[in-house]
């Protein structure tokens with residue numbers, strides 16, 4: 001049912017954990033629906049220096065979380081905001097159709113973390129535009 | 132790698148004796164049971180032997196057994212066939228909120244066709260309250276359908292009590308005994324049912340075959356029309372190897388009943404004790420005599436079921452979950468929700484169902500393996516706070 005890439009990211013997820021002094025934190029999903037994802041970012045010179053996640057959810061939810069942290073790390077804020085749900089899914093060599101919306105929340109969580117980061121900035125540039 | 136199969140309520144391994152009973156009908160004995168010559172008569176004979184075996188297993192007479200394509204079809208004929216046969220008398224059906232989809236979806240279909248359906252709530256342990264059922268009966272009630280054993284949490288329903296009420300009120304009564312066979316006594320007279328559904332593949336028989344018990348003098352409308360097979364109730368050339376296997380599976384089940392139930396009960400209790408030692412866990416469904424001897428269903432807080440199932444699979448352990456993620460629906464198990472479980476706890480449920488083939492060693496391997504998996508997922512979960 002899952003691609004080898006999904007299984008690899010699920011069974012050996014990268015960047016699990018919290019960043020205690022994170023510059024931005026974003027949480028999306030709802031445990032009632034079976035998926036809850038928190039992304040932590042550390043920003044330096046407008047670049048995502050570190051990205052970590054904590055996820056409650058199915059195999060796809062964990063795999064997409066692991067994948068987005070790898071995709072986003074080292075990118076500028078602008079570049080990171082361009083990552084879409086579909087990008088994450090294709091990087092994972094596809095997700096089963098029923099998982100495309102319910103468990104593919106990682107891109108949204110990253111945006112939420114960046115929004116949070118921007119809100120914390122002294123000169124507020126406003127929330128990141130939604131893709 | 133060793134594989135531990137603990138999903139016997141999903142399906143079960145075909146018994147060797149059952150397979151032996153089926154094989155001749157794939158090879159030399161391929162006749163159509165409706166044919167008059169010897170090859171056909173052999174097939175007919177096999178079907179009638181199987182009918183006798185199924186009937187004996189449930190205390191019925193052979194003429195009351197209709198072979199079907201499985202439990203789902205038996206449920207459909209019982210419910211739709213009864214509703215169509217009884218619609219001049221009334222349009223109300225009573226069922227429970229924890230039925231298998233083969234019953235629930237069939238009732239929903241009938242609602243669209245103008246019937247009224249009451250879906251009875253259950254206790255937190257997943258048991259229908261007989262007084263609530265009695266109170267739901269109206270002048271219009273033409274059918275009560277309540278399962279004997281629940282497939283997810285193994286709760287055993289008070290079928291005999293409901294049977295007495297149904298009889299007293301003159302209402303037709305059906306039970307889905309698919310998960311009851313081989314786990315608890317199934318006797319149509321003790322239970323007081325008019326119709327009862329069975330499936331082959333849950334009792335170490337083949338998939339794609341089942342049976343409907345239809346008490347003498349209980350008319351149903353047929354749903355599959357054709358050549359008039361199975362007394363015109365279920366047309367279509369009979370699945371002879373499947374039926375032969377179903378019959379044999381019933382015979383073996385009855386023969387070894389006491390021993391297997393004792394074995395399954397012992398393993399169930401061992402597994403349950405082991406799994407509940409993990410912190411933040413809870414048992415779903417009742418304990419002891421009100422629970423199927425082969426069923427364990429436990430929820431683990433802060434983690435999601437599909438993830439546990441996938442990690443268990445990597446360790447060679449095959450089980451199922453009531454999480455939405457295991458299905459195409461977005462809702463977790465309707466059974467667990469009906470028991471009042473919060474959705475997030477239902478997402479974190481695991482069902483493990485043993486069989487006569489399960490061993491103590493397998494159970495111990497699961498008890499050893501699961502704590503690490505739960506801990507690993509909790510480490511990853513934003514809902515979990517490790518005790519300081």
Ligand SMILES: Cc1ncc(COP(=O)(O)O)c(C=O)c1O
Nearest residue numbers: 201202203231233282309310330
């Ligand atoms: C309680 C119950 N009823 C009906 C069925 C359906 O039986 P079958 O798979 O033979 O159609 C099942 C099996 O999943 C079941 O557990």
